[in-house]
Amino acid sequence: QKEVEQDPGPLSVPEGAIVSLNCTYSNSAFQYFMWYRQYSRKGPELLMYTYSSGNKEDGRFTAQVDKSSKYISLFIRDSQPSDSATYLCARRNRGAQKLVFGQGTRLTINP
Amino acid sequence: GAVVSQHPSRVICKSGTSVKIECRSLDFQATTMFWYRQFPKQSLMLMATSNEGSKATYEQGVEKDKFLINHASLTLSTLTVTSAHPEDSSFYICSARGLAGTDTQYFGPGTRLTVL
Numbered sequence: 001q002k003e004v005e006q007d008p009g010p011l012s013v014p015e016g017a018i019v020s021l022n023c024t025y026s027n028s029a030f031q032y033f034m035w036y037r038q039y040s041r042k043g044p045e046l047l048m049y050t051y052s053s054g055n056k057e058d059g060r061f062t063a064q065v066d067k068s069s070k071y072i073s074l075f076i077r078d079s080q081p082s083d084s085a086t087y088l089c090a091r092r093n094r095g096a097q098k099l100v101f102g103q104g105t106r107l108t109i110n111p
Numbered sequence: 112g113a114v115v116s117q118h119p120s121r122v123i124c125k126s127g128t129s130v131k132i133e134c135r136s137l138d139f140q141a142t143t144m145f146w147y148r149q150f151p152k153q154s155l156m157l158m159a160t161s162n163e164g165s166k167a168t169y170e171q172g173v174e175k176d177k178f179l180i181n182h183a184s185l186t187l188s189t190l191t192v193t194s195a196h197p198e199d200s201s202f203y204i205c206s207a208r209g210l211a212g213t214d215t216q217y218f219g220p221g222t223r224l225t226v227l
Contacts, residue, residue: 008152032214043115043204043218044155088154097143097208099216101154 003027006089006102014110019076023089023102026070033065035074036088038104044088048074051094079109114138115207117219124195125227132190132222134205140185141207145216146178149202161188195226 036044048063064073147155161167161182179191206216
């Protein structure tokens with residue numbers, strides 16, 4: 001079983017739609033969760049960083065963590081064509097440096 | 112702030128040659144740098160972790176004699192792919208973590224290596 005599971009998609013939605021991206025994880029250790037956005041042929045860019053259950057909001061982006069279900073989500077409101085990219089979830093154990101990434105979901109927002 | 116650069120952005124080489132990739136933190140000191148490899152449509156896989164002034168720690172299955180990592184200063188780490196083969200063709204990405212107290216890794220733009 002992979003440590004972080006993510007549906008690779010591709011996912012295609014119309015502009016303005018709400019996008020929901022999800023990951024599940026298997027390790028129960030206290031840990032941090034991150035969402036990265038990666039445009040084609042570029043390095044990942046940190047979008048959201050959280051360590052507790054519940055929601056964290058930043059502009060049009062909301063990260064949600066459900067530790068009881070080992071489920072993390074990223075919601076994008078009012079999606080824009082510029083949001084088209086691959087979105088990677090990642091986790092890091094407390095006290096560790098290593099990031100473990102999901103496979104990434106390729107998202108396309110259609111004008 | 113927190114900008115990481117990589118050089119070169121793209122390199123094509125012949126099989127059997129060695130290639131060096133540089134990773135620099137431009138506006139902060141990076142005590143730890145990480146090297147990842149990403150194959151097409153796949154996620155990032157950590158290859159090794161390097162701390163300034165010490166030997167790199169390699170992930171299981173990564174050959175340390177093939178992928179030489181040097182982290183000589185707080186702003187520069189290099190990855191040398193020795194005796195490159197076509198199967199080493201990939202997207203190599205570095206990230207840098209700042210001084211103690213900062214958890215975030217900042218990623219470079221990546222280097223696309225093609226071995227003919």
